[in-house]
Amino acid sequence: MTGLTGVPLQATVVIVAAIAIVAAVRLAPRVAGRRVSHVLARLGLVLGCQICVIVAVLDLVNASFTFYGSWGDLVGTASTTMDAGGAPAQGPSGPANRVPHVTMDPTAPRYRLPTGQGRIEAVVIHGVRTLISAPAFVYLPPQYFAQPYRTRRFPVTVAFTGYPGNAQNLITHLQLPQTAAREIAAHRMPPTILVMLRPTVAPPRDTECTDVPRGPQAETFFAEDVPTALGSVYRTADSAAGWSALGDSTGGYCAVKLAMRHSDRYSAAVSLAGYYHALKDFTTGDLYGHSKAYRDENDLLWRLQHRPPPPVDLLLTTSRVGEKNYAQTRKFLALARPPTHVASIVLPFGGHHFSTWRHELPPALLWLGGRGG
Secondary structure (H helix, E strand, O other), X not given: OOHHHOHHHHHHHHHHHHHHHHHHHHHHHHHOOOOHHHHHHHHHHHHHHHHHHHHHHHHHHHHXXXXXXXXXXXXOOOOOOEOOOOOEOOOOOOHHHOOOEEEEOOOOOOOOOOOOOOEEEEEEEEOOOOOOEEEEEEEEOHHHHOXXXXXXXXXXXXXXXXXXXXXXXXXXXXXXXXHHHHHHHOOOOOOOEEEEEOOOOEOOEOOOOOEOOOOOEHHHHHHHHHHHHHHOOOOEOOOHHHEEEEEEOHHHHHHHHHHHHOOOOOOEXXXXXXXXXXXXXXXXXXXXXXXXXXXXXXXXXXXXXXXXXOOOEEEEEEEEEOOOOHHHHHHHHHHOOOOOEEEEEEEEEXXXXXXXXXXXXXHHHHHHHHOOO
């Protein structure tokens, strides 16, 4: 892998940091005096070393967790084409060719599963309503290609990674398609199409799966464009009963939010340590047009208290120690009422990271499969 997460860059930043430290050790005696120039030189050596070490550590952490998969992700030029006003651009074909479709992505990493476990395709999903195009990975179970299933439509789970993660984290760190393949082979889960995305459509901004006033229409993209585009290419379920959402952290919030606000599209959702409030911070900017009412509509606990409960099944996961969402998860469980049905997985302890979520994933998939959608 090359670029921002590649070994050449990792090696370069580590070597530069090492050279900076060695240079500082060798030069320090020469600027040991009390003159202002010596003090400034020593300060420069210390700051230079710290900057080099910090850059090296940040690059190694990013390479491990793929928060930003490319330079475009980091500087905000990847994934979605936006016009100057923040709305999705029409693209080279213009508004007359607004056809939902999915194309192969030749620039994305390639992942192969063992023979007989299905296939992972790297694609770009093009929306018809929002004109947003977003990269994704699609897992197709082995039954999708089998002759007895040639006319079968398959249930779909749309999976979201956290922010600022990359969709490939769901493969490399959460191991979602690998786990699903094992569950399908063991007949604990029906053959299911998995669509793996990141929750933002305008990186590096965190759009929180929200239709931003005068900005990217992320919620509409995930709720309407994604199912429509996928249905135009793959044999996907033709009713909400066959569609679910799953996510970790920010992706968990998005999954539950989509199910609660679009139960006609998603009948179930799994939140792996997701939160429930409508986030507003330096990563999001103003997603709600300065409207408290609109922000409330995106707050999941507020919706349970002030809106009719939607007919959806939800599974929430948390840990008594190690997760910040434990108290809010308990509150959500207490507020939920039919036809919203909520189950939970509560670990005694577990941090906010992939190793915890990998432990929760098999029972979560078993729960999804047991719904019979």
